[in-house]
Amino acid sequence: MSELAPAQAAAVRTPLRRTAKAVRLLSLASLVIVALATGVLWIVSERTWWGTLFTFLPRHAFLAVPTLLLVCSLFTDRRSILVNLAAMALAAGPLMGGHLPLLLFFGGTTPELGLKVVSCNVQAFEPDFESVLREITALSPDVVALQEAPAENELFPRYFPGWHFLHADQYWIGSRFPLRKVDLCHSGGVFSQPTALSVRIAAPQGAFVLHDVHLTTPRFGFQKLNWSSALDGVGPRSIESYTERRLAEALQARAYVDKISNKNDDGSPLPVLIVGDFNTPSVSRLYRAAWQGFTNAFNAAGLGFGYTAPCTRHRHWFNDVPWVRIDHILADERWSISACGVGRGNGSDHRLIWALLSRRK
Numbered sequence: 001m002s003e004l005a006p007a008q009a010a011a012v013r014t015p016l017r018r019t020a021k022a023v024r025l026l027s028l029a030s031l032v033i034v035a036l037a038t039g040v041l042w043i044v045s046e047r048t049w050w051g052t053l054f055t056f057l058p059r060h061a062f063l064a065v066p067t068l069l070l071v072c073s074l075f076t077d078r079r080s081i082l083v084n085l086a087a088m089a090l091a092a093g094p095l096m097g098g099h100l101p102l103l104l105f106f107g108g109t110t111p112e113l114g115l116k117v118v119s120c121n122v123q124a125f126e127p128d129f130e131s132v133l134r135e136i137t138a139l140s141p142d143v144v145a146l147q148e149a150p151a152e153n154e155l156f157p158r159y160f161p162g163w164h165f166l167h168a169d170q171y172w173i174g175s176r177f178p179l180r181k182v183d184l185c186h187s188g189g190v191f192s193q194p195t196a197l198s199v200r201i202a203a204p205q206g207a208f209v210l211h212d213v214h215l216t217t218p219r220f221g222f223q224k225l226n227w228s229s230a231l232d233g234v235g236p237r238s239i240e241s242y243t244e245r246r247l248a249e250a251l252q253a254r255a256y257v258d259k260i261s262n263k264n265d266d267g268s269p270l271p272v273l274i275v276g277d278f279n280t281p282s283v284s285r286l287y288r289a290a291w292q293g294f295t296n297a298f299n300a301a302g303l304g305f306g307y308t309a310p311c312t313r314h315r316h317w318f319n320d321v322p323w324v325r326i327d328h329i330l331a332d333e334r335w336s337i338s339a340c341g342v343g344r345g346n347g348s349d350h351r352l353i354w355a356l357l358s359r360r361k
Contacts, residue, residue, distance in 0.1 A: 020077035027073060027080040030066045031087040037062055038095045046285045049236035052243050053225075055284055056218060058323040063091040097281060097325060101301045114338060115203060115359075116140065119275035119329060120352035121147040121214065121309075131347035133159045139354055143201060146172040147214040147277045171197035171212045178202045182209065185256040190249045191216045198260050200270070205359045209262045213253060213276035216246055243286070246279075250290035271334035271359060277350060279326050294330035297340040297355035306342045308351045320346040329355040336360050 037059070044051035066087035073080035092098040118141040122132055136144055137159050144160070149172040156165060156174070163174045168184050170193070178201070185196040197212045221242030229235030262270040274294060280286045282296050298306045307322035317323070327350055331337060335357045343352035 023069060023072050023077045024080050024083075027066070027069045027077075027083040027087070030069055031083050031090075034062050034066065034087045034091045034095060038090055041095060041283055045283050046243055046247075046280070049225075049239040049243075052218060052239055053222070055281065056324060058317065059091070059096050060323070062095055063088060066091060096305060097283065097307075098305050099299060099302050101303055114356045115142050115205065116354060116356050117143045117145070117210075117273060117275060117329060118352055118354045119145045119147075119212070119277075119327060120343070121277040121327065121348060121350040123148050123348040123350065124150055125153060126348070128347035129153065130155060131345050132352065135343050135345045135347070136352060141354065142176050142203070143210065144172075144174045145210065145212040145275045147212065166197075166199055168197050169194045170214065173197065173199050173210065173212055175199075175201050177204070182260055183256075185211075185253060187216075187249045188252050190245050190252065195249060195253045196256060196276075198257075206271070207264065208271040208273060208359075209260065211257055211260070211272070211274045211276075213274055213278060215253060215277065215279045216249055217279045218243065218246060221246075247286050247289065250278075250280075250286050254290040269334065272332045273335070273357075274330040275328070275353075277327050281325055282328065291330060294332055295335070295337060297329040297331060297337045297357070298325065298342075298353065300337045300340070301355070302340040302342075306340075306353070308342050308353055310349050311346045311351060312349050322351060327351070327353045329353055331355075331357060334360050 040051070041054060045055045046052045066084045070081065070084035070088065073084055116139060118136050118139055120132060120136065122129055133155055148170050149167070150170050152167055156172070160174050163176060164179050166173045166179055166181055168181065171184075173179065179199045182198040182200055184194050185198070187193070187195050193214070193216070195213060195215060199210050199212075201208055201210055221239045224238040225235035229238075257272070257274060262272050264270060274291070278287065278291075282288075282299060306325045308325050308327040309322050310324075311320050311322050313319045325342075327342075329340065336359075337355060337357050339356040341354055343354075345351070
């Protein structure tokens with residue numbers, strides 16, 4: 001019996017070695033795939049039709065696979081642990097847009113005279129606008145900018161008593177402080193809808209200019225894409241043509257923002273905020289082409305993924321679980337950003353986004 005023990009031990013070790021080798025190879029393959037996907041996203045995002053499609057698809061599987069392999073490596077091949085941790089960090093960060101703000105480590109403090117700004121696309125007040133308002137007012141904001149608010153609503157005075165309001169087209173802006181309309185931006189024939197409403201707000205810390213933005217959704221560009229149109233090229237050409245129109249719209253919106261006067265009566269510059277539904281994530285070529293020079297509040301001070309859309313029901317995805325951050329708050333160099341976050345409610349097909357800012361001295 002003692003002579004058989006070594007043979008039996010070897011028979012047990014052989015499948016374990018094979019399992020460990022398989023986990024090691026799968027872990028390395030997972031890391032390579034995540035790295036390639038990350039490179040593709042940052043290089044090709046909205047540059048080709050499939051790059052646009054990849055930009056707006058969920059990317060959770062790229063995180064789920066190395067997480068599962070990490071669990072397996074704990075029991076079979078501990079040398080693969082670091083490989084899977086690297087794949088998870090790459091997937092959660094650059095690929096999926098996760099953020100860990102440096103303020104967590106360097107003890108950032110909340111400014112006493114901070115300005116809290118909230119933005120939300122309210123989808124024509126559907127499906128539950130009052131729950132959106134409850135979530136907004138729970139944040140105790142100073143300024144609220146809404147998109148897809150096509151008409152006045154009886155709930156506004158109830159939830160914002162004593163506030164100053166301005167409504168134009170699909171945009172609604174409310175403020176604790178006096179505000180006045182500066183201009184309404186049109187897309188110059190690229191699309192029919194106005195792309196921004198601009199106001200000047202006289203806050204106690206000093207006046208500033210706020211642009212409430214809503215750019216065109218990429219969703220309509222995908223409507224002609226199916227198996228047959230992908231093979232004959234009609235679907236891909238439709239997406240690429242629509243993407244170029246969206247790029248033209250974004251560049252025109254940026255030109256409009258740059259053209260709007262942001263000067264005090266004495267000629268000194270006023271701080272600028274740009275908030276709203278940009279309908280593209282910050283990794284996109286469109287976003288990077290149009291909004292350079294502004295700091296993205298969530299990229300600077302947000303925690304986690306900050307996904308804001310779509311909050312709807314899906315046949316092939318979890319209901320009310322967004323997977324892309326297309327709503328943003330942008331600030332110029334005259335602002336300091338101390339916090340940023342997104343809402344949790346599903347009263348609209350977008351989650352709200354908020355930021356706490358203060359004027360730089």
